[in-house]
Amino acid sequence: MNNLLVTNNVSKSFGAFKALNNISIEVPKGSVFGLLGPNGAGKTTLIRIINQITMPDSGSVFLDGKPLHPNDIKNIGYLPEERGLYKSMKVGEQAMYLAQLKGLSKTEAKKRLNYWFDRLGIDGWWNKKIQELSKGMAQKIQFVVTVLHQPKLLIFDEPFSGFDPINANLIKDEILRLKEEGATIIFSTHRMESVEEICDHIALIDKSNKILDGKLIDIKRAYKSNIYKVGISPNNPDTIQEKLKEKFDSVPIYFKSINDEKQYKIKLPDASSKNDLVHYLTSLGQLSHFEEVIPSVSDIFIETIQNN
């Protein structure tokens, strides 16, 4: 069994509104799985079903090959998008309480909290009340509480919102480290550049339906369209454009460069003619830039949503 979490045709309606329509996803063990989609697509509903906060109308969820069971809450760590802590409780007390609710013993909880507080540089906060902390500080506490019981599956819903870039990086590094240590991570966000950085797999949900899923690399390969950006210092600047147009589908563009060059975007009919293009270009002048245009997750996101 290579998948830690599998959902099979999960559907969920709220009254007449269908929030999820036959969603099937497979989250491989040890991966970072990006759950993407525009606002209101149904991501949070799916996450809540995985967390057993709400039940699917139909379909089933398997964790580690077995149907999801109420006891599985200790195998899952969930950082919801809507965040909060008990305002009048002290940080340490609160973290201890939440850790014990997740099944840790008192001594174990204390030990791990000390480790994490030390790691994130927040060990002086133990006796502060939550209402004395800033939003970002409270988020750190919540992050610690989410991962403290070392669950097999971690679910982060917009984990970086509310963090400054330094702390966002810190949390990102921690998430990647948790992955190295063997955790499987489901990651829901709108911030595509962070998906680019940390996700291996993605699933795209739009209007209650899954419209795309798979390995990020495979998806990118499928979405690339054999477009190349080239920079060339031509032997004959006046005829270069016609010469290119004769053989290839090309348009002049501009991108930042330190060279004094002519810049073009060229679309090839298939990947195999790549070498022909390079040969042809070198015959026309000095080739200073050659780059395949790989679609970003953001491009793929926008394109698929608009086509849907």
Added chain:
Amino acid sequence: MNHLQLIIKREYLNKIRNRSFILMTFLSPIIMVLIFTLVAYLSQLNNESVNAINILDESGLFANSFEDSESVNYTNLENISLNEAKLVTETSEVYGLLYFPKATALDGFSESVIFYSDESPSISMMGSIENEIENRVNILKLEESGIDAKKIKELRINIDAKIETFEGKKTSKLGAGLKLIFGGIAGYLLFMFIIIYGNMIMRSVIEEKTSRIIEVIISSVQPIKLLLGKILGTTLAGVTQFVVWIVIILLLNSVISSIFGIDPSAIQSQPQELLGEISNSQQIITDVLVEINNMPIYNLIVMFIFFFIGGYLLYSSLYAAIGAAVDNETDTQQFMLPILMPLIVGMYVGFFTVIDNPHGIVSQVFSYIPLTSPVVMLMRIPFGVPMWQQILSLIILFATFIGTVWFASKIYRVGILMYGKKASYREIVKWLKY
């Protein structure tokens, strides 16, 4: 530690560490004792003032028949006219003037008595004066018609029928009322506890929603454990506060009465004194003791504890259910009173129906309905209720409590996820399956 214990502990500690809770715990008994002391002090002042009253008796019928009492001193004025007497009374410190005109016949005499004073006298003072006059006139009238008043007093017969059950248990008429007392006390205590702590439970159920920690909590524990933990934790905090109140009140009471010589409990003892004067107080006390002795006292005390706890928990769970259904506290105020209505009904049923017919159909039915049984069943028990009925009623009560918490937990889990959408009955049924 399991989840329930953890939640109870957190709720309890969270409540008793709350600043306003601590403040109220120590402030309210002090305020209460101060108010009672003030009232006691004022009523004592009132009692101490002695009114002097002048009597001008032109009829000659009341010579020396007025004896000085604790609050009134009488002085007989002689050989002056009414106008002079009025003037004397008005210019002196004397409170008022009681005037009996010359009378030829006793008939119609009572209407001609006049009391002069600056301000209207209190009802109790006029009552005692009128009593004296009536007694005197009665005796005079009896004598006038040739009847010896002393003889009549001797001949008067007082019938006091003894009531006895077939099993040979003696009871008295006093008993029927006395038997309702346990139920009544339970009712009033329930009222008090629910009014003070019901709202607190409701607020604590809303707490997770307002602090937005709800998703974390609900993905960690079952809602029914959360709600049960909240009810029990808050209840324990309430009991703690109540005990502290009682201790502080008792302490302050003894301190104040030893320092100032004012006894706040004196307020309550006054009616008893009056009662004692009218009839034989010794007799009543022994009657009460006999009566209590005759009641199934251990049964009552045990059932009092169980029914009180059960009743309190049931009403608390109703508040928890409201907390589970609403998003914020402003929506809750309207629910505060209607919840208490069944309890009020229970009290009325107890005082009007149970006393008439403790085992009638109405009394029976209301002693099984869980919202009223804590009051009605407790009132019925002294009249003799089979044990199986008591236990059945208790089982219904506690089962309803658990049922209400369970129902509340369903509302809670689904309520947070509905985003303000109105729920149809079909959906509610669907919620319950979760």
